[in-house]
Structures are given as C-alpha cells and as structure tokens.
Amino acid sequence: MTTPEATAVRRGRRRDAEENRDRILLAARTLLVTDPGASMDDVARAAGVVRRTVYGHFPNRDALLAGLADMAAADMLAALSRVDRTTLDPSVALAEFSMTIWTAGDQYRLLMTLAECEYGTAGLRDLLAPIRAQAMELLVRGRDAGRFATHLPLPVLSATMQAITLSLLQAVNDGLWTDDGVRAARAVLVAAGLPPGEADEAIAQALIAHH
Structure with a gap:
C-alpha cells in the first residue's frame, strides 16, 4: 500500500527532475547560440548540475539538440x-x-x-x-x-x-x-x-x- 508520504516523495522527485531538465535546456540554449560546439560537459557546468544528470535526461548530444x-x-x-x-x-x-x-x-x-x-x-x-x-x-x-x-x-x-x-x-x-x-x-x-x-x-x- 502506497502511503501519502511516499506519493509526496515521488511527486517531489518528478518535480525536481522536470526542473533539472528545464535548467539543462535553458543553459544549453544560451550556450549553443554563442558556442555551437559546446560539449555535454560544458552544458552540465552551465546548468550547474553534474554530467550524470545531463545524461540522465539526454543520453547523447543528438537527444539534447532534439529537445532544444x-x-x-x-x-x-x-x-x-x-x-x-x-x-x-x-x-x-x-x-x-x-x-x-x-x-x-x-x-x-x-x-x-x-x-x-x-x-x-x-x-x-x-x-x-x-x-x-x-x-x-x-x-x-x-x-x-x-x-x-x-x-x-x-x-x-x-x-x-x-x-x-x-x-x-x-x-x-x-x-x-x-x-x-x-x-x-x-x-x-x-x-x-x-x-x-x-x-x-x-x-x-x-x-x-x-x-
């Protein structure tokens, strides 16, 4: 049986994940306009997240570009x-x-x-x-x-x-x-x-x- 507390935790994690994804896309948008060759590591630094977080949302550069x-x-x-x-x-x-x-x-x-x-x-x-x-x-x-x-x-x-x-x-x-x-x-x-x-x-x- 799922408790209200567990449900709240899952919702919080989803919200955090969505916020991280948006942060990554916004950082990549700003970065790529001035530096089209920016790497996934560059995007992670610009977004203020670790590289693993970027790859968790976008497994490769093509996926990131498609999302952008x-x-x-x-x-x-x-x-x-x-x-x-x-x-x-x-x-x-x-x-x-x-x-x-x-x-x-x-x-x-x-x-x-x-x-x-x-x-x-x-x-x-x-x-x-x-x-x-x-x-x-x-x-x-x-x-x-x-x-x-x-x-x-x-x-x-x-x-x-x-x-x-x-x-x-x-x-x-x-x-x-x-x-x-x-x-x-x-x-x-x-x-x-x-x-x-x-x-x-x-x-x-x-x-x-x-x-």
Missing part, C-alpha cells in the same frame, strides 16, 4: 498565438507576425544555429513547418487583397522572407547591427511588395496590436 529544437519551436508557436491576426489587414498582420518572430529571436537564432550543426537543415524545415504555414496564410490573404507582389510564386516568396529574417538575425549575432524588430519587419514587408511608406504605416498599426 522542440522547445524552441514550441516557444515560437506560443509567441505567435498571442495575437489574433485574422482581424487585421494582411499587411498589418504580416508586420505583427514579423515583429513577433523577432521578439522571439533567441529561439529563432537557436534554430538557425542547430541547422548549422548536427541537427541539420531537414530537421529545421520540419520544425519551421507550422510557422511557415502561418506565414503562407498571411501571404495568400495579402495577395488575394491585392496588397502583395505577384512576381514570385508564393512558396518562393515565403522562403525569401524567411531567408531575410534569418540573415538579419545572423547580422545581430555577428554584431553588425541592432534592431527592435521594426527594421526587420520593414524589410519583410518590402520584400512582400509593399512600398516603404505603406510598410511603415502597417508597422505603426502592428505595433499597437503587438503590445
């Missing part, structure tokens, strides 16, 4: 879900979408870093698929409304905007510039076909929705 990628993608989707863009003008919705991506830039930069190491570009494409689907929906709305350019097929336009965002985030990583998301959103909107003046108007309205 899943966490980053989930955080990105959670951030994107906080605003209802269906009621916004397509250009305003795309501006807000872009600024949300930028605000969650730590996760996006992490995904980019993982794509350049063992996790690979195929895994990145899978993780970004739900985010890419939301961007595609906004592009379809904007093109149907006559707001966005038609010179590129929609999948190509979507890929172009994603590449612009990743390049701008990498520029931040490289110390080439800083941005609060406004200039990045302008670059995305202009790439979608909006004149700069209209892009600035859309961003001004998106800032209201974003906050």
